[in-house]
Amino acid sequence: MSTVHTDIVTPAGKVYEGDVHMVCVRSKDGELGILPNHLPIVAPLEIALVRLKHEDEKIVDYVAVHGGFIQVSRKSITILSEAAELKADIDVARAEKAKAEAEEQLNTLHETSEGYEEAHLKLKRSELRLSTAAIDDSIPEA
Structure with missing residues (x-):
């Protein structure tokens, strides 16, 4: 399986950085599941959970994201938000x-x-x- 580099960034700094197999977010238009080599998009996000699935798909990181935007290119995914927190934090x-x-x-x-x-x-x-x-x-x- 391939991966895509993913960053979640707030004004306070990076909340998450890593390579994942899939990013699941809720945009203003609905749920998005983004895999490596996805077509480029920019979309506004809801206040919602972001799931970051790793290659074995048994490991998932959860991040509470308080709106913002997602920018997807074929090589990377960036989520920009006013606030975001890892589950553990x-x-x-x-x-x-x-x-x-x-x-x-x-x-x-x-x-x-x-x-x-x-x-x-x-x-x-x-x-x-x-x-x-x-x-x-x-x-x-x-």
Whole structure:
């Protein structure tokens, strides 16, 4: 099997760098599975999980990516995001606190209120962190 060099970059620096067999992301238009030698594309990303599958496909790295863009060339994949966290780096207590704060804010705001969209995004990001941290690596992906 062949691989493609993949980087996940935020303003704070590189979150991930390595050669993988497949990158699975959720773009604004839907799920993408990108293999080596994929046609070049640039696509905006959702706040969602990124799965990085290695050659043996039993090893998968999980990264919580908070939107951004993916740029694919035949030789490399780059994900640019405001924030991204490897599964192992997620602070579950901090994510739970952020989720509770966002839910509290949303309960006091109307959909048209100032701050509603920001609270909604905070909730989505914290839920992504928690779901990523909860992934059981011992269960192979289907």
